[in-house]
Amino acid sequence: xxxxxxxxxxxxxxxxxxxxxxxxxxxxxxxxxxxxxxxxxxxxxxxxxxxxxxxxxxxxxxxxxxxxxxxxxxxxxxxxxxxxxxxxxxxxxxxxxxxxxxxxxxxxxxxxxxxxxxxxxxxxxxxxxxxxxxxxxxxxxxxxxxxxxxxxxxxxxxxxxxxxxxxxxxxxxxxxxxxxxxxxxxxxxxxxxxxxxxxxxxxxxxxxxxxxxxxxxxxxxxxxxxxxxxxxxxxxxxxxxxxxxxxxx
Amino acid sequence: xxxxxxxxxxxxxxxxxxxxxxxxxxxxxxxxxxxxxxxxxxxxxxxxxxxxxxxxxxxxxxxxxxxxxxxxxxxxxxxxxxxxxxxxxxxxxxxxxxxxxxxxxxxxxxxxxxxxxxxxxxxxxxxxxxxxxxxxxxxxxxxxxxxxxxxxxxxxxxxxxxxxxxxxxxxxxxxxxxxxxxxxxxxxxxxxxxxxxxxxxxxxxxxxxxxxxxxxxxxxxxxxxxxxxxxxxxxxxxxxxxxxxxxxxxxxxxxxxxxxxxxxxxxxxxxxxxxxxxxxxxxxxxxxxxxxxxxxxxxxxxxxxxxxxxxxxxxxxxxxxxxxxxxxxxxxxxxxxxxxxxxxxxxxxxxxxxxxxxxxxxxxxxxxxxxxxxxxxxxxxxxxxxxxxxxxxxxxxxxxxxxxxxxxxxxxxxxxxxxxxxxxx
Numbered sequence: 001x002x003x004x005x006x007x008x009x010x011x012x013x014x015x016x017x018x019x020x021x022x023x024x025x026x027x028x029x030x031x032x033x034x035x036x037x038x039x040x041x042x043x044x045x046x047x048x049x050x051x052x053x054x055x056x057x058x059x060x061x062x063x064x065x066x067x068x069x070x071x072x073x074x075x076x077x078x079x080x081x082x083x084x085x086x087x088x089x090x091x092x093x094x095x096x097x098x099x100x101x102x103x104x105x106x107x108x109x110x111x112x113x114x115x116x117x118x119x120x121x122x123x124x125x126x127x128x129x130x131x132x133x134x135x136x137x138x139x140x141x142x143x144x145x146x147x148x149x150x151x152x153x154x155x156x157x158x159x160x161x162x163x164x165x166x167x168x169x170x171x172x173x174x175x176x177x178x179x180x181x182x183x184x185x186x187x188x189x190x191x192x193x194x195x196x197x198x199x200x201x202x203x204x205x206x207x208x209x210x211x212x213x214x215x216x217x218x219x220x221x222x223x224x225x226x227x228x229x230x231x232x233x234x235x236x237x238x239x240x241x242x243x244x245x246x247x248x249x
Numbered sequence: 250x251x252x253x254x255x256x257x258x259x260x261x262x263x264x265x266x267x268x269x270x271x272x273x274x275x276x277x278x279x280x281x282x283x284x285x286x287x288x289x290x291x292x293x294x295x296x297x298x299x300x301x302x303x304x305x306x307x308x309x310x311x312x313x314x315x316x317x318x319x320x321x322x323x324x325x326x327x328x329x330x331x332x333x334x335x336x337x338x339x340x341x342x343x344x345x346x347x348x349x350x351x352x353x354x355x356x357x358x359x360x361x362x363x364x365x366x367x368x369x370x371x372x373x374x375x376x377x378x379x380x381x382x383x384x385x386x387x388x389x390x391x392x393x394x395x396x397x398x399x400x401x402x403x404x405x406x407x408x409x410x411x412x413x414x415x416x417x418x419x420x421x422x423x424x425x426x427x428x429x430x431x432x433x434x435x436x437x438x439x440x441x442x443x444x445x446x447x448x449x450x451x452x453x454x455x456x457x458x459x460x461x462x463x464x465x466x467x468x469x470x471x472x473x474x475x476x477x478x479x480x481x482x483x484x485x486x487x488x489x490x491x492x493x494x495x496x497x498x499x500x501x502x503x504x505x506x507x508x509x510x511x512x513x514x515x516x517x518x519x520x521x522x523x524x525x526x527x528x529x530x531x532x533x534x535x536x537x538x539x540x541x542x543x544x545x546x547x548x549x550x551x552x553x554x555x556x557x558x559x560x561x562x563x564x565x566x567x568x569x570x571x572x573x574x575x576x577x578x579x580x581x582x583x584x585x586x587x588x589x590x591x592x593x594x595x596x597x598x599x600x601x602x603x604x605x606x607x608x609x610x611x612x613x614x615x616x617x618x619x620x621x622x623x624x625x626x627x628x629x630x631x632x633x634x635x636x637x638x639x640x641x642x643x644x645x646x647x648x649x650x651x652x653x654x655x656x657x658x659x660x661x662x663x664x665x666x667x668x669x670x671x672x673x674x
């Protein structure tokens with residue numbers, strides 16, 4: 001299995017074998033965590049309080065974090081589908097477990113082995129070429145809401161992905177600048193509808209997808225969860241509507 | 250809950266203490282004068298006045314609510330019998346005048362006790378109205394309203410030492426106002442990029458120098474401080490001094506920038522130093538040294554490994570304030586679990602105390618607390634995982650001269666006094 005470059009800032013290339021092996025084990029976990037941090041950040045940016053202007057400082061800091069992750073992912077070239085490694089049910093309760101991302105880059109470079117962060121459904125093991133239909137249907141289980149978001153982003157073309165990030169960030173700042181009731185609609189209207197395969201529509205899997213997406217949002221222990229998930233559902237209803245129009249035409 | 254305290258501020262003598270809350274209300278406490286007759290009652294703070302400073306508003310242009318929450322209160326130096334303070338929400342700053350009335354005139358010739366005109370035929374002699382004592386009445390009136398100065402949310406106000414001007418800072422701009430003029434303000438800092446998409450840094454706090462009326466400092470979300478001189482140019486976009494500590498490359502993570510964001514900046518009383526608070530530390534900066542702080546104190550370094558979770562639940566964006574004591578020898582800041590920390594700059598000793606009903610019976614001595622991070626655990630220690638992150642002490646204030654501190658814990662205000670000038674342990 002081809003080993004992708006691990007970002008090592010403080011080390012030169014000469015590593016002992018044990019360190020490298022431990023490093024290999026740490027790579028997928030780091031990428032998964034980084035991906036979920038990215039997803040979390042994008043969700044945070046898009047979940048605006050509709051009534052009150054969002055906190056600009058917070059939005060800027062989150063957007064900068066997203067840019068950082070994006071830059072690093074570009075450097076690493078990690079746009080391919082990450083193979084699973086299930087080392088058991090890792091707790092999503094980050095307060096208890098140790099987070100790789102919170103460690104300094106020095107610690108990561110030392111290749112500490114940490115408990116895997118298993119976010120992928122077993123069904124995904126080793127299959128890079130799954131189309132979006134299967135992705136969504138198997139990811140619809142309530143237990144693994146993050147799978148959907150991870151896979152949805154991963155399945156795309158890397159160039160498109162980068163473009164989408166930039167688009168999202170730009171939209172978000174425009175939204176913050178010209179806050180209007182249509183803002184969230186605008187954000188969602190630019191979502192790449194190629195996710196939503198025709199097959200998906202016709203076999204009625206859309207309801208599962210919606211469910212997964214919203215549950216994913218609800219797992220975040222944000223104080224705004226109550227209002228945000230209802231916003232999300234209404235926005236996804238609108239997305240639904242848009243897609244229906246596309247299908248009909 | 251509208252009574253969550255959002256700001257706390259002593260006036261220049263320490264006689265008055267003002268608090269602002271999320272519901273737009275201001276409550277002023279007054280210190281009881283010390284008297285030898287009642288030694289136990291001396292120096293206690295009691296409610297002096299309560300008034301509604303700001304009301305919720307609606308911005309029709311943007312279809313957005315404007316919160317009435319009081320972000321900051323700053324007292325003006327007292328120039329006559331009245332007290333004045335500035336209070337601000339996200340958009341509008343108001344100047345309030347607080348006056349006392351404890352006498353009223355009685356014995357008018359033309360009016361009776363209720364104020365009705367007397368029948369002139371009943372008036373047979375002239376009398377001179379006399380001032381008679383009455384129950385103390387505290388009157389608060391809005392004297393100025395400084396509106397429409399800010400597009401973004403106001404985070405700081407600061408009164409200039411000239412006592413004529415003050416500044417207000419929002420996320421991207423800082424304005425200079427004259428206290429008597431409400432329809433004009435001067436923009437002195439503007440960091441808004443031409444393209445909002447290029448925005449990567451915002452203003453987080455600002456303050457005038459306590460003695461030099463031309464100097465002020467503002468902090469940013471990237472952890473830098475800029476000292477500006479208003480004599481240099483009308484628009485102070487170019488700083489006179491930039492205070493920034495280079496990042497420690499070994500400690501770098503995706504959260505490095507967020508935790509470096511400065512949430513509060515305060516000049517020392519001497520004017521020689523600045524105190525800043527970022528997510529995990531408080532730092533003392535010498536105005537003569539821009540390259541790094543002269544002192545750094547860890548507030549709750551045990552949170553460094555929990556940053557991912559704190560990012561998830563938004564706690565990482567909490568803005569803690571910091572404060573100097575009167576002699577600039579001790580600094581204080583809040584933390585989670587209703588803990589607050591004090592650092593003695595001379596002895597380098599620090600203490601963690603808790604503001605809670607259980608541990609604060611009147612005249613009880615506060616017991617130092619300890620957070621244990623694994624390893625040996627003493628009897629009353631709290632483990633990191635059992636800290637309550639919803640109980641945060643964001644707002645604290647220190648009396649200008651004495652060892653009296655005001656701590657806001659959600660919707661409760663605690664006032665602690667140090668009767669004996671004992672050392673911290």
